[in-house]
Amino acid sequence: MGILDGKAAVVTGAGRGVGKGHCMHLVKNGASVVVNDILLEEAEKVVEELKAMGGNAIASNADISSREGCEGLIQQCCDAFGKIDILVNNAGIVRDKTMLKLEDSDFELVWKIHVMGTFWCSQTAARKMVEQKSGGSIINTTSGAHFGSFGQTNYSAAKGAIASMTYTWAMELAKHGIRVNAIGPLATTHMSATFSDADKMPYFPPENNGPIVCWLCSEEANFVSGQIFGTGGDRISHMVQPHYGKTLIMPGGWDVENIQKQFKTQMQGEFGAFGMLGKPYPFHGGVHPPANDD
Secondary structure (H helix, E strand, O other): OOOOOOOEEEEOOOOOHHHHHHHHHHHHOOOEEEEEOOOHHHHHHHHHHHHHOOOOEEEEOOOOOOHHHHHHHHHHHHHHHOOOOEEEOOOOOOOOEOHHHOOHHHHHHHHHHHHHHHHHHHHHHHHHHHHHOOOEEEEEEOOHHHHOOOOEHHHHHHHHHHHHHHHHHHHHHHHHOEEEEEEEEOOOOOOHHHOOOHHHOOOOOHHHHHHHHHHHHOHHHOOOOOOEEEEEOOEEEEOOOOOOOOOOOOOOOOOHHHHHHHHHHHHHHHOOOEOOOOEOOOOOOOOOOOOOOO
């Protein structure tokens, strides 16, 4: 008996890498799976592997960069398996450039696949789950990049949006028995190979992210919603929701003079690790324009 016996799942971007690993673990734990990837041949290869394991799976090349594609994908699951219980929004793309060089097309493509694709798939799946009156689980994919990641304005913005949607949907959908969580996976994949210094990083098996996804989708995790976890490698790390830190109070409100007196001495020491890699705060000495050599 698996912890997901009888469940029907959709995994986007599942033709390889992290998504493929999710599918393997979902099937191993009893779920039937729609393997979605824009590259149909890759999705079909995964389906053959899942069937060889004794699993129940079908392939889909629905394009999640459109509402029509997302709606068709969720309907495909319902047609094949009679329902949808689990949605794993895994599909993603990168177009890395620094902000000064970033073009609109680079931003729009990343935003459409990550944010709009996650929204369209989730809204459609949630509506089906509400109709079914059986609850369900949505797992989104964010990243530590939303803490700030050099050269990834579009990607970090998208992952920040997905984190915020996760918190919001968890509140909105709880009354329907639908839980919403997210992971920030650590994995060596074709997408991570595009990152700077990728060749210097150790190898992280993509499939190591799958077990926590399966558990979060099970009834054992019925108390977990609105949470984000860093996964992969050897870790499961709770990514704490943004919250207010040190707060200064001035009765009657602040003016510039009091800010000048208080801010540096009271606040500068609070500026700690900065960005996805958690490097020491780099701006204590100030941020200055380049020296003029003329």
